[in-house]
Amino acid sequence: MHVELEELFYHPVPRWVSWLDFLGFADAFLFVNQAITGLLLATRYRPSVAAAGNLPDAYRSVAEIMSAPAGPLIRGLHFWGANAVVVLVFLHALRVFYIGAYKHPRRATWILGVLLGVVTLLFAFSGYLLPWDQQAYWATTVGTAMSTYAPLIGRWLVELARGGAYISGLTLTRFYALHTIFLPALFWLLLAGHLALVMLHGLAEVEAALPASYRKLHVRGKRNDLPPGFVPFWPPTVFRMALLVFLLGVILVALAATFEPGLGSPADPLNRENYQPVPVWYFLSIYQFLKYLPGRLDAWGIVGIPLVAAVVLLGLPYFDRNPSRRPGQRPLAIGAGLVVVLGMATFTYLGWSSMTPTRGGTAVKEHPGFGADLRPVLQVNCANCHSGRKKSGGLDLGSYASLMKGGNTGPVVKPGDPAGSRLVQALEGTTTDVTPMPLGQQPLPATWIKSIRNWIRDGAPDN
Secondary structure, eight states: OHHHHHHHHTOEEETTOOGGGGHHHHHHHHHHHHHHHHHHHHTTOOOOOSBSSSSBHHHHHHHHHHHSSSHHHHHHHHHHHHHHHHHHHHHHHHHHHHTTTTSTTOHHHHHHHHHHHHHHHHHHHHHHTTTOBHHHHHHHHHHHHGGGGSTTTHHHHHHHHHSSSSOOHHHHHHHHHIIIIIHHHHHHHHHHHHHHHHHHHOOHHHHHHSOHHHHHHOOTTOOSOOOTTEEEIIIIIHHHHHHHHHHHHHHHHHHHHHSOOOOOSBOOTTOSTTSOOOOOGGGHHHHHHHTTSOGGGHHIIIIIHHHHHHHHHHHHHHHOOOOOOOGGGOHHHHHHHHHHHHHHHHHHHHHHHTOOOOOOSOOOOSSOOIIIIIHHHHHHHTTTTOBSOGGGTTOBOSSHHHHHHOBTTBOSOOTTOSTTOHHHHHHHTOOTTSOOSSTTSOOOOHHHHHHHHHHHHTTOOOO
16 A cells, blocks of 8 residues: 555646646545535525425525525535536546547546536536525426427426426435435546546546657656656645635635625526526537427437447547547547537527526416416425325326315316305305415415416416
């Protein structure tokens, strides 16, 4: 073990080694930042949409964090760290691709790195919903809806992610468990394998620069046989890596202190007219690209592009048969990579610039439909209990047919008669004959109830 440590700390490194070779170490620092700040946020966060003082509990807990003494700084470090880690993972992958470090004997290192990149995106996407504000709700609605285009299993995938047809409290619970339990376990497992392979094979640029004579004559554990132009990994290279991490930490603190992460209006399934549903920024390139495809090709774009990208990235070490790692001797690979990067940057910019400002507040639906407007509200607030079970009166609010059928005591909706409908009576608490709903929670917003009244007034249409 002592010899292995000697090899690690005193391994020769070129004096001119690029700072870009430290991007992987910077990524590791950002993940540690995410783990620490995430644990601190979890001590105050409550993953529930149950009403707490007229606000969903998840939303209120984030608001409480933002009003705590160090809350804005901790949440800011987590927020900006999440964005930074996506950027740096992408830059790290570009650096590895550019210098051809995915080639033998580092194929497995590259594949584990690609899987770590996927886990990073899942981290960012699952954490985006947790504040339960309008941006989180509608971005997650758009993001999860993309999976419906997958052939045969699309509907199953979206219901697996959401826990139903719509974003609801069950969706929040699933995303929280994914974000705090499953993904961390998978991430640290993949990272351990990735780092072990990096230590086994070394940095590609460093190993390529070592003279063949050193490899033949070097005695493991020996410190004083450095080739000309090389320095030991410890302390000069470690110092440079620490300096990079320090500068990155300063930037994160500056961003967190200067630009606090926002918290918009609480999630509102009825506020589609006042809010433009868009995905999070790292999906904007696909989102914008799809605008240029004919509608009949949406499935190919939404499913085909990520699938092709996954196959190409995972199989790149085997597809690229060029034995050289030098960028100038790999024009086809470098040219294709440049086209992809420029395309992603262009479509991301176009998608970002096409977004229109959103308006706050909740609009009353004058002529709502059940499927598009009211079912999401019932799914979030009522369907978790009213799913046809006897203890909830046999009432199922998961579909139009079951709602119109009613429960054990008969129909709860009288088309054309809002005041005489037991659904409205329960939501408004206007009669002692019906238990006020949602049971044990704050009433639904008056605008939502007004929309339900308007729906019944119009004859309770399906759509």
